[in-house]
Amino acid sequence: MITNGSLFFDPLILERVKEADLIIPSLDTVDPEAFQVINRPHPELRLAAIIEGLIHLGQLPGPRIWLEVLFLRGLNDQPAQIEALSRTIEQINPEKVQINTVVRPPVEAFAQALDYPALETIRGRLGPRAEIIAPPMVKTDFQKEMLESEILGLVARRPCTAEDLSRLTGLSRQRTLELLNRLLNEKKIVCEVFNQKDFFLSR
Incomplete structure (x- = not known):
């Protein structure tokens, strides 16, 4: 199951997914300002509640959790942001952390991709469970x-x-x-x- 991961704070949602084999939610940042820019959430959604829901999801005994993170240059790739994200990931405790970036022309001009060395640096900071799923960028x-x-x-x-x-x-x-x-x-x-x-x- 691929999901934006925004509703796992709801016990009913958790109950429905507890028998799933694999869940791939996303969490691009734990920085509230960056969250608003990157994800443009519904006004009633709160980042703290989303994070709490993902932590509860990670505590379910059944599903395997692969957490996907989309990194954008200058928005959620700063060392302090990555360190804060890493601490939250430890609480969620996913099996894998999948690192991604923009790989096709974005709708918004601010959505700029990170190059592969930058992704490698982030992978190192997020620890052994992290892997890069963005393909290496071949420049035409x-x-x-x-x-x-x-x-x-x-x-x-x-x-x-x-x-x-x-x-x-x-x-x-x-x-x-x-x-x-x-x-x-x-x-x-x-x-x-x-x-x-x-x-x-x-x-």
Whole structure:
């Protein structure tokens, strides 16, 4: 059974699912503000009640629980958020924690995917029961052009370090450096040193 997991605080719902073999509920965050942005819940739903229901679900003797978490860049991927989520997951005690991110064009522009290294970092923080179910992202030529355009747009506004660009684009530092080297070789950007740091600028 795949479910958004929002109604397990209701004893009647728990009673109905107690004979299930496998239940896959979702819990994307325990941060109330992020919850409102990501999940857009019904006004009567409360995050605390949802979490309490999932904890009760985890206490049922029958069903196996695989908890799915969808991570979005800049919304629920910060270390403090992940630490709080990890503590709640310990209370829910699922058999698995399935880590996911956006894998198809989102409806909302704010729903940006995490790259695979970021997902790997989160997996490490969530412990041995966590696994990544999002497929590795294979960049098409079009996607590469979009990334290059994004970087060119950023350095056109102001000089940026590789670390700045990695943070702003959500790419790993290694991937950012690969793109910067390509743009340097193609003479689309220049690199200048200031205060012992490399800054990248548009030509």
